[in-house]
Amino acid sequence: MKIVIIIPTYNERTNIAKLIPLLEKEIFPRIKSHDMYVLVVDDKSPDGTAEEVTVFMKQWKNIQLLSGDKNGLGAAYVRGMKYAMEKMQADAVMEFDADFQHDPNDIPKLITALDDGADYVIGSRYIEGGSIPKEWGLDRKILSIFGNWFTRVVWRNFTIHDMTSGFKLTKTSFLKKIDLDNLLSNHFAYKMQILHDAVKYGAKVKEVPIVFLEREKGTSKISKKDQFESFYVVLRLGTYPYKRFIKFMVVGGTGFFLQFLTVYIAIHFGSEQFIAAMIGGETAILSNFVLNNVWTFGDTKSIKQQGSFFKRLVKFNLASLGSIAIQGVVTYFAVAALGEQMNVLGLTVPTSMIILIPTIILLVIPLNYFIYNKVIWKTQYLQKPKADHAKTS
Numbered sequence: 001m002k003i004v005i006i007i008p009t010y011n012e013r014t015n016i017a018k019l020i021p022l023l024e025k026e027i028f029p030r031i032k033s034h035d036m037y038v039l040v041v042d043d044k045s046p047d048g049t050a051e052e053v054t055v056f057m058k059q060w061k062n063i064q065l066l067s068g069d070k071n072g073l074g075a076a077y078v079r080g081m082k083y084a085m086e087k088m089q090a091d092a093v094m095e096f097d098a099d100f101q102h103d104p105n106d107i108p109k110l111i112t113a114l115d116d117g118a119d120y121v122i123g124s125r126y127i128e129g130g131s132i133p134k135e136w137g138l139d140r141k142i143l144s145i146f147g148n149w150f151t152r153v154v155w156r157n158f159t160i161h162d163m164t165s166g167f168k169l170t171k172t173s174f175l176k177k178i179d180l181d182n183l184l185s186n187h188f189a190y191k192m193q194i195l196h197d198a199v200k201y202g203a204k205v206k207e208v209p210i211v212f213l214e215r216e217k218g219t220s221k222i223s224k225k226d227q228f229e230s231f232y233v234v235l236r237l238g239t240y241p242y243k244r245f246i247k248f249m250v251v252g253g254t255g256f257f258l259q260f261l262t263v264y265i266a267i268h269f270g271s272e273q274f275i276a277a278m279i280g281g282e283t284a285i286l287s288n289f290v291l292n293n294v295w296t297f298g299d300t301k302s303i304k305q306q307g308s309f310f311k312r313l314v315k316f317n318l319a320s321l322g323s324i325a326i327q328g329v330v331t332y333f334a335v336a337a338l339g340e341q342m343n344v345l346g347l348t349v350p351t352s353m354i355i356l357i358p359t360i361i362l363l364v365i366p367l368n369y370f371i372y373n374k375v376i377w378k379t380q381y382l383q384k385p386k387a388d389h390a391k392t393s
Contacts, residue, residue: 003111003169004037004090008076012098013049016040019098020056020063027104028062031111037088038063040098041080043070064088074190078180085172094169095191101133102167106210110169118206119174120198122160123167129209130162136214147230151192154238160205164230166191167210174203188226189233196237247296248369254291255284256360263353273340273352277331280356281324282317288368289316297377312376319371323364330359 005023009016020038028036038060042050044067053065066083068076077095084090092114096102106123113121124130132144144164151163168191178197183190199205239246259280266276293312334355342351 001033001091001114002035002037002089003092003094004039004084004088005094005096005107006039006041006077006080006084007096007098008041008043008073008080009045009049009053009098010043010070010076011045011047011049013045013047013052015098015100016049017052019100019104020053020060022104023107024056024060024062027107030108033115034111036062037090039066039080039084039088040064041066041068041076041083043068043076072186072190073188074183075186077190078183078186081175082180085176090172092169092171093175095166097166101213103211103213106167106208109208109210110167113206113208114169114171116206117204119171119203120195120205121169122162122165122195122205122207123210124162124165124207125210125212126161127207127209130211132212133214143227147227150231151234154234155196156238157199160195160199161207163192163195165210167212168195170194170198171203174198174201177201184233184236185229187229189230192230192233193237244296244373245369248292248372249365251288251291251296252360252365252368255288258287259284260353260356263350263356267350267352273335273350274328274332277352277356278324278328281327285317285320285324289313292372292377297372316376319375320368322371323368326363326367327356327359330363331355 007016007019020040023036023038040049040053040063042053042065044050050065050067053063057063057065066080068079081093084093094107094110096104096107102123110121110123125132126145126148132141136144148161148163152158152160155163157163175194175198178194178201183193185193262283263273263276263280266279267273271279289312293309331352335351338351338355340351341348342354343349344354
């Protein structure tokens with residue numbers, strides 16, 4: 001198996017001068033069953049990092065250099081991943097920082113996990129045997145631990161303990177499934193989206209303990225902006241599966257308000273409560289259809305495949321007859337059992353208006369959401385979350 005270790009650099013001449021000989025002389029000789037390569041992805045470092053790598057390339061033929069513009073850590077890694085897959089025909093790629101916070105002696109442990117059947121191996125600081133630097137201040141420790149737990153909770157994934165590790169080994173068979181050109185972040189948060197998508201595509205994840213070290217030379221490149229962007233990416237990916245339902249609920253709330261208002265007006269002008277409930281239900285259905293058609297389900301293929309607006313409206317009404325009937329029947333029996341009016345907090349309110357609330361929440365919303373997804377707009381989304389502000393340097 002060809003394994004390419006991707007090392008992004010910017011002003012890392014001192015570190016890279018020490019790291020590459022260490023890999024070639026001490027680490028790679030311990031790895032007998034794989035072909036090991038190094039790909040240094042340099043962002044035009046002004047300190048001569050690329051020149052240092054060029055010298056090593058003459059000594060060791062398994063080293064390659066890829067230079068490019070400085071657009072962020074994530075952009076550098078993605079550039080390296082694509083090059084490793086397309087030009088070097090890598091079977092697996094390892095993400096490894098040049099600053100010695102990742103211990104080169106842990107490289108064989110990650111490869112062993114890959115040999116044991118893992119598709120995606122994480123060098124984990126938060127399992128038994130792993131740790132973070134003792135030199136870190138309390139604020140950085142809290143931020144790291146909280147950020148990791150925040151990600152686990154938002155993504156509802158408690159089987160992976162270190163969500164933010166940057167020391168990883170991934171089979172390219174899974175990496176090729178991920179849309180690397182449209183990640184939400186070009187910076188630190190790229191790693192979390194790749195992990196998120198690898199899990200989504202069914203990668204077998206294995207964590208191995210690592211001792212995360214303090215930098216030997218240079219300064220950390222993680223900014224406050226990177227930290228806030230990471231929380232944004234976590235929330236964006238964590239809530240995306242519920243995006244359609246959230247829109248559906250907003251539309252439903254609008255429809256409920258219109259229904260409630262219509263029922264009140266109809267009763268005020270002398271309509272029977274049963275008839276008022278039916279009129280209100282149809283008003284809500286018309287409102288819901290228009291808003292769902294252009295907003296909630298506007299990114300589905302069915303918008304282009306279901307025919308004209310009028311045909312979809314007819315189908316929508318037919319499919320929604322069940323919800324109208326439920327509201328009408330429940331209202332009829334509620335009024336028969338409880339009377340036409342009820343006393344709520346000292347106010348006299350029509351029974352139909354009170355009974356509609358639990359009826360809609362418990363019966364109508366689940367039924368409508370099922371119908372909308374399975375009958376009216378029965379397709380998958382055309383696209384995943386799009387990158388927006390995160391695509392900056």
